[in-house]
Amino acid sequence: MAVTFDPTDDAVLRDPYPLFTEMRAAGGVHWSEPLAGWVAVDWASVQTVVTTPQVFSADRMVQILDRLPEPRRTTAADVLRWLSLWMVFQDPPNHTRLRRHLASVINPRMVESLRESTTRIVTDVLDELPKDEPFDFYTRFGLTVPGYVVMDLLGVPRDRLAEVKQWSDEMMLFIGSARGVEDKYGRARHGAHSMAELFRGLIEQRRAEPRDDVLTRMITSTVDGQTLTSDELIASMMMIANGAQETTAHLFSNGLLALQATPDVARTLVADLDGLVAxxxxxxxxxDSPVLSAGRLVASDTELGGQKLRAGDRIFAMLAAANRDPAVFDAPNELRITGRPNSHLAFSKGVHFCLGAPVARLEAQIAFTELLTRFPNLRLAEPLESIPWVNSLVARGPQRLPVLLG
Incomplete structure (x- = not known):
């Protein structure tokens, strides 16, 4: 019987790696009937998908309309107005133009300037956590730390974080959820409209009263003498707000679970945090990559992993699977924080390499340093088997993570 990836299987959501191992043994690329698309699971095929935009296009949003009946098509079109402007859903040359704008703002100098404020955010959030009773690490710490960082970056008041996260979650129902989510197009439209209204107001404020901040620099950035349009600014803010919070939260949660499962590795790390945290x-x-897959649309007939793919087919490049490929990583199912050459694809690769990767790395290094320094005896407050995983083809991690700080 052919092996297939089924995102509705709770066991697969919780731990897809045994299935990925089985799939790789049978070939690098497989058809998934539940996804109505291809799934790439070996490092070579995944790398090809994410680094060959002329064959595997990121511009896959418009195709969604063709698959939908009315009135869902009208509802979806309202969301696609914004998603079609996200850099991550565009190919060169327009992707190149948008990335030049954002890279002029989100750069190594800017990231390093965040070190002090990010450390302060992490320590303040840790100070407020309950020390003698269980709490949800995912929401109270995981989402809050990167949430505050990105709110500050975009000039959004921190007290709007819960609203923005809700709207972001609603939009992610459109692009990241598996099937079976009720009214996901209507909810996605609500999230898109709400965020657009908030961000439009902030842009108007900055145009009237410029500041020395990221949003002002986004507004005034020029490439070949042109600035971003108002809609492109709003869409870019949506993309940053969406991508900067949940994936980093899952990096924290997945990382914490991995260290809990390997106490010897955790003790080694705690003994030399400054030297080993990076x-x-x-x-x-x-x-355990916080991003499960990157979706693409096959632009022209091609062969990959021994399969013939046709123009118009969908393919999901499983980044998490590629990161456990034994052809690239020795003992890939072991957690090794020393001595491993690490060419992982957690941030993708090529023109769509995650622009926010340096920010996520900085946040994670600070977060794990402070967390493990203060609470080396932190432990789960509930059996892992009872914790549900996120139903998504993009994000990978637990929906909640009850812990005791000890």
């Missing part, structure tokens, strides 16, 4: 974060990214 490489440990890279290994945690590889070991």
């Amino acid at each position: 490489t440990a974060v890279e290994e945690l990214l590889r070991f």
